Amino acid sequence: MASTDEINEEWVKNLMLFQKGGKILHKKYACMIMNKAKDLFESCKSLVDITRGDDEEITVCGDIHG
Numbered sequence: 001m002a003s004t005d006e007i008n009e010e011w012v013k014n015l016m017l018f019q020k021g022g023k024i025l026h027k028k029y030a031c032m033i034m035n036k037a038k039d040l041f042e043s044c045k046s047l048v049d050i051t052r053g054d055d056e057e058i059t060v061c062g063d064i065h066g
Helices: 009-020 027-042
Strands: none
């Protein structure tokens, strides 16, 4: 798989032009975008890891966007 290091402002602009042409994004690039987002999210100090059992539920209250 291509490295997420390739994703920069120019890459994103080219992607936008590509998609404006009605073309379908290859799954390789969709995976690159998701991996880059994961890397960015994991670097945020405001996010924490939690563990729960398969039979336990999580209730989210309030804003979950932002």
